[in-house]
Amino acid sequence: MQYDTPQFFHLMQYANTADRDVIDMVSGNPDWEPPKTIRTALKTYADADPDQFQYPPSDGLTTLKEEIAARRNVDPDQVIVTNGTGEANYLAMARALEYCSGSTVVLTDPVYPYYPGKATMLGGNPTLVATNVDGSLDIDAMVAAIDDDTACIVLNTPNNPTGAIYDLSSVRTIISAAEEHDALVIMDEVYDHFDLTGSFESALTIDSANCIVTSGFSKSMAITGFRVGYAIFPEPLVDAAKTRHMLVNVAGSRPAQQAVYEALRETPPEYYESARETIRDRIAAFTTALDAAGAEYSRPDGSFYVLARFDGFPGTMENTKQLIDEAGVAGMPGATFGTARSDWLRFALVTPRVEEAADRLAAYFG
Amino acid sequence: MQYDTPQFFHLMQYANTADRDVIDMVSGNPDWEPPKTIRTALKTYADADPDQFQYPPSDGLTTLKEEIAARRNVDPDQVIVTNGTGEANYLAMARALEYCSGSTVVLTDPVYPYYPGKATMLGGNPTLVATNVDGSLDIDAMVAAIDDDTACIVLNTPNNPTGAIYDLSSVRTIISAAEEHDALVIMDEVYDHFDLTGSFESALTIDSANCIVTSGFSKSMAITGFRVGYAIFPEPLVDAAKTRHMLVNVAGSRPAQQAVYEALRETPPEYYESARETIRDRIAAFTTALDAAGAEYSRPDGSFYVLARFDGFPGTMENTKQLIDEAGVAGMPGATFGTARSDWLRFALVTPRVEEAADRLAAYFG
Numbered sequence: 141m142q143y144d145t146p147q148f149f150h151l152m153q154y155a156n157t158a159d160r161d162v163i164d165m166v167s168g169n170p171d172w173e174p175p176k177t178i179r180t181a182l183k184t185y186a187d188a189d190p191d192q193f194q195y196p197p198s199d200g201l202t203t204l205k206e207e208i209a210a211r212r213n214v215d216p217d218q219v220i221v222t223n224g225t226g227e228a229n230y231l232a233m234a235r236a237l238e239y240c241s242g243s244t245v246v247l248t249d250p251v252y253p254y255y256p257g258k259a260t261m262l263g264g265n266p267t268l269v270a271t272n273v274d275g276s277l278d279i280d281a282m283v284a285a286i287d288d289d290t291a292c293i294v295l296n297t298p299n300n301p302t303g304a305i306y307d308l309s310s311v312r313t314i315i316s317a318a319e320e321h322d323a324l325v326i327m328d329e330v331y332d333h334f335d336l337t338g339s340f341e342s343a344l345t346i347d348s349a350n351c352i353v354t355s356g357f358s359k360s361m362a363i364t365g366f367r368v369g370y371a372i373f374p375e376p377l378v379d380a381a382k383t384r385h386m387l388v389n390v391a392g393s394r395p396a397q398q399a400v401y402e403a404l405r406e407t408p409p410e411y412y413e414s415a416r417e418t419i420r421d422r423i424a425a426f427t428t429a430l431d432a433a434g435a436e437y438s439r440p441d442g443s444f445y446v447l448a449r450f451d452g453f454p455g456t457m458e459n460t461k462q463l464i465d466e467a468g469v470a471g472m473p474g475a476t477f478g479t480a481r482s483d484w485l486r487f488a489l490v491t492p493r494v495e496e497a498a499d500r501l502a503a504y505f506g
Numbered sequence: 507m508q509y510d511t512p513q514f515f516h517l518m519q520y521a522n523t524a525d526r527d528v529i530d531m532v533s534g535n536p537d538w539e540p541p542k543t544i545r546t547a548l549k550t551y552a553d554a555d556p557d558q559f560q561y562p563p564s565d566g567l568t569t570l571k572e573e574i575a576a577r578r579n580v581d582p583d584q585v586i587v588t589n590g591t592g593e594a595n596y597l598a599m600a601r602a603l604e605y606c607s608g609s610t611v612v613l614t615d616p617v618y619p620y621y622p623g624k625a626t627m628l629g630g631n632p633t634l635v636a637t638n639v640d641g642s643l644d645i646d647a648m649v650a651a652i653d654d655d656t657a658c659i660v661l662n663t664p665n666n667p668t669g670a671i672y673d674l675s676s677v678r679t680i681i682s683a684a685e686e687h688d689a690l691v692i693m694d695e696v697y698d699h700f701d702l703t704g705s706f707e708s709a710l711t712i713d714s715a716n717c718i719v720t721s722g723f724s725k726s727m728a729i730t731g732f733r734v735g736y737a738i739f740p741e742p743l744v745d746a747a748k749t750r751h752m753l754v755n756v757a758g759s760r761p762a763q764q765a766v767y768e769a770l771r772e773t774p775p776e777y778y779e780s781a782r783e784t785i786r787d788r789i790a791a792f793t794t795a796l797d798a799a800g801a802e803y804s805r806p807d808g809s810f811y812v813l814a815r816f817d818g819f820p821g822t823m824e825n826t827k828q829l830i831d832e833a834g835v836a837g838m839p840g841a842t843f844g845t846a847r848s849d850w851l852r853f854a855l856v857t858p859r860v861e862e863a864a865d866r867l868a869a870y871f872g
Contacts, residue, residue, distance in 0.1 A: 167561070170556070172556060178559070186552070190537060191535070223755045226753075230755075254753065261753050365759070367755070368759075387623050388592070388754060390590050396761055
């Protein structure tokens with residue numbers, strides 16, 4: 141397991157060239173409309189003076205940084221606007237591996253495969269700790285894994301792929317263990333707008349100098365291709381992260397930052413609620429049909445993924461391809477996300493055809 | 507010397523808050539119009555289907571990669587579209603430091619300060635070799651500096667800040683030395699469209715498995731804020747660089763890539779020639795007035811910078827600020843670019859007021 145994109149591209153390509161109709165539930169690309177203001181702001185920007193086409197501040201347009209800071213109740217100086225949440229996680233993990241004496245990166249299993257990929261690239265040693273069957277953190281096992289060799293713990297909540305939302309007391313326990321061992325906790329909250337149960341609380345509500353929060357607008361605004369994310373660092377850690385950001389990327393892309401800034405100000409709560417409602421409806425439709433297929437599955441509290449297990453059909457790449465060919469449904473092999481869910485397949489609810497997909501699965505396995 | 511942007515921002519801010527009119531010649535931000543298609547393509551993109559707002563391929567939109575490859579006469583698989591030339595140089599230097607046994611990064615003095623900054627961040631040891639007074643490579647000194655400890659040599663041609671264009675036989679000699687010591691040569695050609703003398707030849711015309719070429723559209727299309735650049739790797743080196751790009755950034759920003767792709771196809775040669783003509787006119791006006799000021803200066807063969815030396819007025823940060831306050835002209839201290847030109851100041855010709863700036867300098871020093 142290195143990182144998921146080659147497998148992801150491999151599967152997308154396989155699905156696209158299949159000799160039949162395939163329902164694509166591989167990627168985490170939203171299929172719904174972005175906020176209206178994304179479109180209007182890009183058009184207005186296209187007519188701007190040439191000086192608006194030049195470098196934004198390295199750590200992001202000042203207006204955007206201030207807007208994010210106000211919403212997250214932090215100092216604008218703590219915010220770095222990044223090339224998507226991916227870069228935010230890279231900066232946070234690099235900071236941990238530089239700053240902390242340890243080199244172990246504690247992750248959950250199942251895990252978003254970019255995390256161990258980044259850890260290894262940065263010279264760290266990923267250690268995976270299995271979550272409970274319902275996707276919640278196995279606190280005792282996590283705390284036991286955190287020691288003086290630990291540089292950081294990376295948690296993603298709401299979680300991809302399990303759909304779990306970690307309760308704040310669990311997160312607080314992890315942060316306390318990190319503080320005890322001079323390690324950092326990195327909270328990837330990119331699915332924060334896909335809290336489907338009203339139970340999500342950001343780690344920013346916990347007062348700690350050992351916690352970095354990352355997020356972005358790829359999912360909440362349905363613009364994964366714009367690459368606008370951010371990291372919120374504790375004050376003493378932010379300057380070195382800004383330096384790395386500058387030395388790697390100079391700055392993020394300004395048309396995208398400008399569009400996100402305006403959309404952040406103009407988009408009403410109803411936009412986000414409507415996206416959640418879409419996902420809730422799709423979960424209901426998909427899981428009803430999974431019941432008919434006799435599958436075990438996760439019902440996500442957050443994010444927009446469902447893990448499903450079909451008896452005698454483990455989540456290998458081979459089986460995933462077989463499902464494309466024989467059932468016309470494309471998911472991701474559970475084996476991509478570590479070892480804990482290698483019997484499972486992940487389905488992204490980013491198509492209006494989820495019910496049809498589940499019916500195909502029911503017909504195939506039923 | 508770490509990297510120039512803090513000094514750059516520091517000076518911009520100082521100039522902006524000065525108690526007088528200041529002509530800004532600090533940054534490398536073009537002040538002229540981007541190609542028309544940049545504007546029209548952004549507007550068209552703003553109306554695209556939601557799937558066009560999702561992740562482009564990690565290594566760049568296929569159309570853009572193919573367009574770049576066709577223009578540079580390489581295989582599209584060798585191309586990685588990056589978040590500006592800055593990321594391209596980062597990927598290239600990281601590849602060299604991973605791939606080669608050595609850890610020394612050989613650079614010129616004066617040097618674009620991001621290079622030693624990146625080298626240090628990546629665990630390499632920058633070594634600076636002074637160029638000749640006219641900015642050309644001191645071939646004997648460069649070749650002497652390349653040994654089995656060398657990971658890479660980074661050359662920027664046309665050069666910022668000297669304006670020198672390296673002749674192809676010098677570049678060939680450096681590449682041969684690199685090949686002999688299993689090192690890589692990174693050619694940053696981002697000013698390739700600002701070849702003012704018709705003497706520039708890309709290193710891509712040299713057949714070598716040890717040469718990486720980087721470039722981008724920030725300067726040629728006057729869009730430094732869009733962050734679209736690229737690296738062309740030798741085939742055996744490209745896959746690991748694509749992996750790093752994916753693990754750091756996932757992908758570049760799609761609206762910017764789409765606009766650049768369309769502008770690359772639609773923009774006539776006259777656009778680029780007109781930008782060069784603007785720079786030639788500004789060089790003539792600026793240097794004529796520098797003559798009147800009794801200054802020594804470089805007349806750039808390429809890029810859009812002039813280095814100037816005023817007797818008894820070395821290029822320190824303190825003197826640069828004094829010039830802002832007392833002459834109303836903002837440049838960059840030569841000390842930012844290493845030690846070889848610490849007596850000099852760099853002026854970016856990115857304002858229509860170059861003649862007025864030079865007159866102010868003449869009045870101040872004359």
